[in-house]
Amino acid sequence: MFDKAAGPEVLKQHNRQLVMSAIEAHTPVSRARLARYTKLSRTSISQIVDELLPTGIIRETGESVLTGGRPGLLLELNADAWHALGVELRDTEWVVVITNLAGKICRQLNIPAEYKSPEDTFRTLGQKLAAIIKQTEYKLLPAVGVGVPGIVDEEAGVIIQSEDRGWVDVPVRRLLEKEISLRALVINRHIAGGLAESRYGAGAGKSHVIYVGVDTGVVAALLIDGQLYKGHAYGSGQIGHITAVPDGPLCSCGNRGCLELVASGRALVRLYGEKAGLSGNTGSITVESICQAAMRGEKIALDCLEEMAGHLGIAIANLINIFNPNGVVIGGSVLQHNDLLFNMIKKVIEQRTLKYHLSRTTLSPGHFRHNAGSVGTAALVLDHKLGLLFNHERAVHIQIKGAPIREKSRT
Amino acid sequence: MFDKAAGPEVLKQHNRQLVMSAIEAHTPVSRARLARYTKLSRTSISQIVDELLPTGIIRETGESVLTGGRPGLLLELNADAWHALGVELRDTEWVVVITNLAGKICRQLNIPAEYKSPEDTFRTLGQKLAAIIKQTEYKLLPAVGVGVPGIVDEEAGVIIQSEDRGWVDVPVRRLLEKEISLRALVINRHIAGGLAESRYGAGAGKSHVIYVGVDTGVVAALLIDGQLYKGHAYGSGQIGHITAVPDGPLCSCGNRGCLELVASGRALVRLYGEKAGLSGNTGSITVESICQAAMRGEKIALDCLEEMAGHLGIAIANLINIFNPNGVVIGGSVLQHNDLLFNMIKKVIEQRTLKYHLSRTTLSPGHFRHNAGSVGTAALVLDHKLGLLFNHERAVHIQIKGAPIREKSRT
DNA sequence: CGGGCTATGTAAAAGTTGTTGACAAAGGTA
DNA sequence: TACCTTTGTCAACAACTTTTACATAGCCCG
Numbered sequence: 100m101f102d103k104a105a106g107p108e109v110l111k112q113h114n115r116q117l118v119m120s121a122i123e124a125h126t127p128v129s130r131a132r133l134a135r136y137t138k139l140s141r142t143s144i145s146q147i148v149d150e151l152l153p154t155g156i157i158r159e160t161g162e163s164v165l166t167g168g169r170p171g172l173l174l175e176l177n178a179d180a181w182h183a184l185g186v187e188l189r190d191t192e193w194v195v196v197i198t199n200l201a202g203k204i205c206r207q208l209n210i211p212a213e214y215k216s217p218e219d220t221f222r223t224l225g226q227k228l229a230a231i232i233k234q235t236e237y238k239l240l241p242a243v244g245v246g247v248p249g250i251v252d253e254e255a256g257v258i259i260q261s262e263d264r265g266w267v268d269v270p271v272r273r274l275l276e277k278e279i280s281l282r283a284l285v286i287n288r289h290i291a292g293g294l295a296e297s298r299y300g301a302g303a304g305k306s307h308v309i310y311v312g313v314d315t316g317v318v319a320a321l322l323i324d325g326q327l328y329k330g331h332a333y334g335s336g337q338i339g340h341i342t343a344v345p346d347g348p349l350c351s352c353g354n355r356g357c358l359e360l361v362a363s364g365r366a367l368v369r370l371y372g373e374k375a376g377l378s379g380n381t382g383s384i385t386v387e388s389i390c391q392a393a394m395r396g397e398k399i400a401l402d403c404l405e406e407m408a409g410h411l412g413i414a415i416a417n418l419i420n421i422f423n424p425n426g427v428v429i430g431g432s433v434l435q436h437n438d439l440l441f442n443m444i445k446k447v448i449e450q451r452t453l454k455y456h457l458s459r460t461t462l463s464p465g466h467f468r469h470n471a472g473s474v475g476t477a478a479l480v481l482d483h484k485l486g487l488l489f490n491h492e493r494a495v496h497i498q499i500k501g502a503p504i505r506e507k508s509r510t
Numbered sequence: 511m512f513d514k515a516a517g518p519e520v521l522k523q524h525n526r527q528l529v530m531s532a533i534e535a536h537t538p539v540s541r542a543r544l545a546r547y548t549k550l551s552r553t554s555i556s557q558i559v560d561e562l563l564p565t566g567i568i569r570e571t572g573e574s575v576l577t578g579g580r581p582g583l584l585l586e587l588n589a590d591a592w593h594a595l596g597v598e599l600r601d602t603e604w605v606v607v608i609t610n611l612a613g614k615i616c617r618q619l620n621i622p623a624e625y626k627s628p629e630d631t632f633r634t635l636g637q638k639l640a641a642i643i644k645q646t647e648y649k650l651l652p653a654v655g656v657g658v659p660g661i662v663d664e665e666a667g668v669i670i671q672s673e674d675r676g677w678v679d680v681p682v683r684r685l686l687e688k689e690i691s692l693r694a695l696v697i698n699r700h701i702a703g704g705l706a707e708s709r710y711g712a713g714a715g716k717s718h719v720i721y722v723g724v725d726t727g728v729v730a731a732l733l734i735d736g737q738l739y740k741g742h743a744y745g746s747g748q749i750g751h752i753t754a755v756p757d758g759p760l761c762s763c764g765n766r767g768c769l770e771l772v773a774s775g776r777a778l779v780r781l782y783g784e785k786a787g788l789s790g791n792t793g794s795i796t797v798e799s800i801c802q803a804a805m806r807g808e809k810i811a812l813d814c815l816e817e818m819a820g821h822l823g824i825a826i827a828n829l830i831n832i833f834n835p836n837g838v839v840i841g842g843s844v845l846q847h848n849d850l851l852f853n854m855i856k857k858v859i860e861q862r863t864l865k866y867h868l869s870r871t872t873l874s875p876g877h878f879r880h881n882a883g884s885v886g887t888a889a890l891v892l893d894h895k896l897g898l899l900f901n902h903e904r905a906v907h908i909q910i911k912g913a914p915i916r917e918k919s920r921t
Numbered sequence: 922c923g924g925g926c927t928a929t930g931t932a933a934a935a936g937t938t939g940t941t942g943a944c945a946a947a948g949g950t951a
Numbered sequence: 952t953a954c955c956t957t958t959g960t961c962a963a964c965a966a967c968t969t970t971t972a973c974a975t976a977g978c979c980c981g
Binding site for chain 1 (some may be wrong): 936937938939940941946947948949950
């Protein structure tokens with residue numbers, strides 16, 4: 100509960116974070132106003148700003164405001180001073196992105212996925228990342244976000260288990276750090292998608308966000324006070340195996356009628372095949388083709404979407420009643436083709452959620468498309484930017500491109 | 511996200527809390543061992559202990575241990591130095607308890623409930639509490655926990671809305687503080703039950719606890735790192751209105767097939783009436799009589815319980831998949847008669863929860879009976895004990911029975 | 922039985938961090 | 952030009968913590 104002893108350096112870190120957030124929120128802002136926003140003294144603000152300035156993360160725009168007295172020196176986020184590297188390991192491709200400090204994508208690279216043994220997979224990935232790091236002109240924060248399938252021990256950087264790939268206890272951080280000199284921050288790739296939406300997408304500015312990602316499977320990410328909720332053993336948000344149809348078909352997990360069996364990309368294709376009477380031969384049918392058919396008004400396709408929306412809507416309504424969020428984002432590849440499914444889900448949610456909860460939350464479709472996951476991994480790096488720039492323990496051993504990190508000798 | 515500026519006093523408060531928790535956890539313990547547990551220096555421990563001792567909350571038992579060197583002076587929680595007052599407003603009675611610092615009930619008083627207008631209700635309650643406070647021989651912490659029905663703004667001490675009583679925006683704290691000189695800490699009464707179980711009951715020692723209370727309705731409480739999760743607007747845990755049967759009967763909330771309609775004390779009585787063919791005439795049937803019938807092996811009663819267990823089991827299994835707790839407690843008045851229902855629910859949960867999650871959590875029946883709620887309100891007071899003893903802002907204006915609060919002049 | 926060893930509790934000094942109060946700087950206004 | 956308001960910084964001070972040193976207290980062993 101109360102885990103760690105706290106010394107003055109904890110204060111410093113907290114207040115530095117506080118000031119940084121305030122600068123980002125009110126962007127061109129004087130020291131004096133920062134003091135009022137954060138309730139720190141002007142003196143403390145000055146001292147913290149003096150530490151931030153030499154890292155380049157913020158800059159003085161010299162401008163001033165017209166107010167009754169002496170004009171202030173405006174500070175703003177210097178969004179392009181540093182960049183974050185993130186990669187999502189999707190089923191068919193590895194999506195690498197480089198974003199600036201504002202979460203804007205500056206480079207994106209889609210590499211065909213090469214899955215072999217865990218060791219070989221991450222050696223290959225590491226080598227490709229090393230090449231990218233070497234040739235990029237951007238000054239990178241000394242970490243890389245890695246979005247992987249499965250349940251991840253984020254502290255250790257280890258995949259505990261991944262059903263999709265059949266992996267168990269893969270020490271991703273250790274494997275990657277053999278190839279590259281950046282700290283590897285490992286996270287579940289769907290959860291990363293939720294992080295992206297909550298920081299820079301449809302959930303921006305909300306404190307309690309539920310993100311539901313509908314891809315081949317279904318996963319939820321829960322953000323409490325802007326922080327990802329991880330559960331006791333990094334297993335939070337597994338809504339794919341919620342019971343949606345109590346006496347439904349058997350699932351690979353051992354349960355019956357899991358949500359994933361009746362509401363996911365995979366389920367959609369199967370369902371359409373069944374309704375269209377194409378026994379087995381679903382080869383040419385894809386989520387995309389079904390969505391397009393629905394757009395044209397095809398009855399079968401619409402029915403399939405409606406059925407999925409019923410299940411998803413109930414699941415999400417239940418989540419809202421339990422969590423009482425102020426923002427709900429529904430994303431994932433199945434939603435990215437058009438708004439039909441989202442609107443159907445929304446209608447169900449509106450029927451099935453308590454008025455109190457419904458009136459206090461917003462429902463939005465995801466803002467990012469197939470790169471939500473990769474942006475999220477970069478967002479994870481950005482979340483640690485101050486730690487990476489100031490804390491030598493968490494930062495890496497080598498300097499990237501002569502980054503002018505203030506050494507601040509403390510030994 | 512990062513809300514408040516932090517000064518040195520925040521450190522102090524945190525570390526004081528840390529030391530107190532460590533003392534409670536390892537109870538007879540020397541200063542030196544505390545230093546090792548908390549990772550604070552021996553000096554700091556001594557200073558904090560010197561502040562705690564005069565409050566009476568801990569004491570030196572003078573004893574010593576046999577270890578290689580000089581024996582330490584053992585410290586232990588002085589559980590009977592202070593007591594906490596809590597009250598739960600149940601439908602038919604108001605349950606007042608006084609517990610010691612270890613959460614043990616020292617006095618319990620069941621007052622017949624008198625519900626009138628909100629103002630009159632809380633004036634009456636306040637007067638009864640005032641009488642209790644005046645005549646008790648216990649030294650009370652300067653606060654009273656108040657467990658009420660409905661959604662509560664805990665910061666303001668206001669009931670936002672209570673469907674059961676038809677109340678809206680009732681300023682409970684203000685009303686009570688007119689009658690008594692203790693700070694009123696207001697909380698939902700079912701949530702309080704979860705707090706009791708997680709602190710002093712079946713969930714003791716677990717970091718991530720789900721508590722499900724089955725009474726006339728059904729409510730869940732979620733505890734994350736030992737702290738109650740409140741949601742964005744204090745609306746968390748409303749599982750009573752989760753959709754359990756998509757095309758079920760209409761609920762007063764506007765939705766169909768809410769869990770509360772098929773799995774709760776009220777539902778059990780209705781269900782039994784239906785199955786037994788007693789149309790309407792359910793007057794003599796109670797939850798207790800049904801449970802006793804089930805114990806005798808009566809088929810209808812067992813079927814009713816089985817049906818309820820199916821719905822509750824699915825709901826709880828879903829919660830576990832989403833939350834990944836390490837402890838699940840199922841309590842409430844419906845469970846208190848025997849273990850039949852609990853075991854049925856447990857079986858369903860074991861079938862429907864992901865293996866990963868199931869193997870990392872424990873399922874237990876509630877430890878408290880009809881006084882879980884009131885113990886929880888007292889627990890809420892105990893959670894604030896250090897704040898109440900040290901922080902003048904949060905404490906009350908008058909001293910209780912000449913409490914020897916160290917004044918620690920700071921001005 | 923006294924010296925050596927280990928561990929505990931405390932006191933003094935030093936190093937963080939923050940705030941307060943004073944002051945010069947910079948602009949608007951009478 | 953005199954006065955007011957606001958801003959940014961400097962010096963002094965207050966609240967934490969840790970480090971270092973030391974007296975204390977029991978045990979073991981020669």
